[in-house]
Amino acid sequence: MRPMIRLLFPVLACALIGACVETRFESPLGDNIETCDTAWKGLWFEEGDDLRRTDGERHLTGFAVDEACAFTLIEQPEAGGPFKRTRVPINYVHVRGDDYVVVSDAALRGLVDLKAPYDIDPPPQKSFFFARYRVRGNRLELRKVDDAKVAKLVIDGSLDGTVQKGRNELHVYVRGGRQQMLDLVRKHDLFESKPSLVFVRSREDLQDVERRLQRGAIREPRR
Numbered sequence: 130m131r132p133m134i135r136l137l138f139p140v141l142a143c144a145l146i147g148a149c150v151e152t153r154f155e156s157p158l159g160d161n162i163e164t165c166d167t168a169w170k171g172l173w174f175e176e177g178d179d180l181r182r183t184d185g186e187r188h189l190t191g192f193a194v195d196e197a198c199a200f201t202l203i204e205q206p207e208a209g210g211p212f213k214r215t216r217v218p219i220n221y222v223h224v225r226g227d228d229y230v231v232v233s234d235a236a237l238r239g240l241v242d243l244k245a246p247y248d249i250d251p252p253p254q255k256s257f258f259f260a261r262y263r264v265r266g267n268r269l270e271l272r273k274v275d276d277a278k279v280a281k282l283v284i285d286g287s288l289d290g291t292v293q294k295g296r297n298e299l300h301v302y303v304r305g306g307r308q309q310m311l312d313l314v315r316k317h318d319l320f321e322s323k324p325s326l327v328f329v330r331s332r333e334d335l336q337d338v339e340r341r342l343q344r345g346a347i348r349e350p351r352r
Contacts, residue, residue, distance in 0.1 A: 149297070151276065151299070153257065155253065156310050157233075158222040158231055158307070159311040161223070163220065164219075168264040170195070172191060172192075172335050174190075192328075217237070220233075224315065227261060230271075249291065269329075272321045275320060275322075279301050280299060288303055289304040
């Protein structure tokens with residue numbers, strides 16, 4: 130499974146590899162939620178990714194944000210084959226100079242057989258994943274939630290929620306309303322101290338990459 134999917138959608142790891150470490154939140158981050166951040170527009174690939182599979186064949190994976198701010202995961206499952214596109218609703222929140230991306234687990238149910246948050250009864254209709262980001266020019270840094278840190282805050286009573294640990298699993302669920310989620314990120318540093326992933330914006334657009342691949346060109350996309 131590609132790193133971008135693991136970062137934004139950690140629940141996919143639960144379904145695909147059986148080793149699940151996830152933190153979900155009961156509510157989104159406040160009421161001032163936006164559906165677009167123009168700084169994300171373009172075609173992005175992971176920094177340092179040589180775009181090759183373990184068998185040495187080229188393997189394109191990234192994401193594109195179009196002029197309408199639609200977020201689309203891009204993957205080429207087979208070398209030289211057609212692109213697979215998956216649209217995912219993404220939301221953005223800006224809090225005191227920090228920027229966050231928010232994804233509802235309900236938005237992922239078309240991608241995977243998604244279970245409700247672990248050991249929550251009755252199960253909520255939806256819950257949310259957060260990540261913090263920073264855009265500098267053509268460089269996008271993403272920091273995922275530090276699951277172990279949030280679990281400790283719940284166990285210590287600093288946050289209201291539940292923690293379930295297993296041999297290869299850690300399920301954290303944080304309770305609270307929209308305002309409480311805002312207070313939470315203002316008061317606590319919940320995210321990894323260094324970027325979990327870094328992406329670089331391509332100088333090409335998605336259509337150019339597709340046309341070039343269809344012509345059978347073998348050079349990698351220009352960054």
